[in-house]
Amino acid sequence: MIDVQNLSKSYGPKTAVHDLSFQVKPGIVTGFLGPNGAGKSTTMRMIMGLDAPTTGSVTVNGRPLRDHPDPLHQIGALLEAKAIHPGRSAYHHLAALAATNGVPRARVHEVLDLVGLHDVARKRAGAFSLGMGQRLGIASALLGDPRTVMLDEPVNGLDPDGILWIRTLLKQLAAEGRTVFVSSHLMSEMALTAEHLVVVARGRLVADVSVDEFVESASTATVHVRSPEAGALVPMLAGPGVTITSAERGVLDVVGLEASAIGEIAFRNRIVLHELATRHASLEEAFMTLTKDLTEYTTLEAAA
Numbered sequence: 524m525i526d527v528q529n530l531s532k533s534y535g536p537k538t539a540v541h542d543l544s545f546q547v548k549p550g551i552v553t554g555f556l557g558p559n560g561a562g563k564s565t566t567m568r569m570i571m572g573l574d575a576p577t578t579g580s581v582t583v584n585g586r587p588l589r590d591h592p593d594p595l596h597q598i599g600a601l602l603e604a605k606a607i608h609p610g611r612s613a614y615h616h617l618a619a620l621a622a623t624n625g626v627p628r629a630r631v632h633e634v635l636d637l638v639g640l641h642d643v644a645r646k647r648a649g650a651f652s653l654g655m656g657q658r659l660g661i662a663s664a665l666l667g668d669p670r671t672v673m674l675d676e677p678v679n680g681l682d683p684d685g686i687l688w689i690r691t692l693l694k695q696l697a698a699e700g701r702t703v704f705v706s707s708h709l710m711s712e713m714a715l716t717a718e719h720l721v722v723v724a725r726g727r728l729v730a731d732v733s734v735d736e737f738v739e740s741a742s743t744a745t746v747h748v749r750s751p752e753a754g755a756l757v758p759m760l761a762g763p764g765v766t767i768t769s770a771e772r773g774v775l776d777v778v779g780l781e782a783s784a785i786g787e788i789a790f791r792n793r794i795v796l797h798e799l800a801t802r803h804a805s806l807e808e809a810f811m812t813l814t815k816d817l818t819e820y821t822t823l824e825a826a827a
């Protein structure tokens with residue numbers, strides 16, 4: 524469990540995180556979503572105690588991380604591609620980490636198996652591909668058998684196989700009862716991986732919802748209508764809650780009325796339709812609308 528309370532972080536005049544509060548619960552994957560520069564990495568660094576909050580507080584499994592006697596067992600994190608000595612093998616890197624943190628040597632073999640690096644464990648890490656480096660970073664994060672796992676943009680730069688692997692691993696870790704918190708700037712990726720979403724933009728909380736709720740509430744349907752008599756149709760469709768736009772002659776995009784209702788109105792008024800199609804906004808579009816609104820709000824507030 525991660526509990527973030529009224530967290531803010533300023534770097535001089537720049538506010539990277541503003542009064543952020545949310546909880547990350549065990550047993551599910553929670554996605555931490557926001558455009559570049561939204562404050563995700565800053566928040567994750569504060570959760571790890573690597574950066575001090577300007578105001579607010581964070582606990583991991585009930586206490587600030589520094590108050591736990593066994594931090595590596597409480598949380599394992601992959602924050603950015605870590606600099607690993609290129610001449611050192613994956614095995615030696617993990618063995619050194621285990622030795623300095625009181626983790627038994629046997630656990631090194633377990634995590635190497637878990638991330639699929641066992642066969643290349645004795646090779647120099649300098650020769651690793653991006654995907655292998657990411658797997659080694661995740662092995663390091665899992666070394667202490669942590670109750671909470673936190674990964675910052677783990678799929679960045681990975682091929683489809685690597686992405687699928689991370690997705691499956693995160694779900695498995697959550698199914699084991701762990702708290703799993705993973706950041707991304709891609710809504711589509713989070714929709715496939717996470718069950719819950721914490722969405723931030725400009726350092727502020729925009730949404731704290733289940734993926735299902737987000738998909739349902741955010742994806743408004745637009746009905747695309749093509750008719751040689753589109754102009755005559757407009758006043759018949761207009762009404763409270765209905766928005767009609769026209770990108771080209773003979774074409775209407777209608778929000779607020781179902782396709783069936785539009786079809787019936789056209790039929791009753793003997794208007795010919797050449798096309799009548801419902802289109803749902805993609806998740807990515809819904810996410811951009813949500814975060815764009817906040818950007819505008821923030822600008823207005825700053826101007827006031």
Ligand SMILES: Nc1ncnc2c1ncn2[C@@H]1O[C@H](COP(=O)(O)OP(=O)(O)OP(=O)(O)O)[C@@H](O)[C@H]1O
Nearest residue numbers: 534537538539557558559560561562563564565566
């Ligand atoms: N050490 C720092 N000094 C000054 N500004 C910083 C520092 N760290 C972060 N920032 C600023 O704070 C804001 C949030 O950055 P952060 O890296 O947390 O965002 P992010 O959501 O993780 O984005 P990205 O995916 O691009 O890393 C950005 O405007 C960034 O420039």
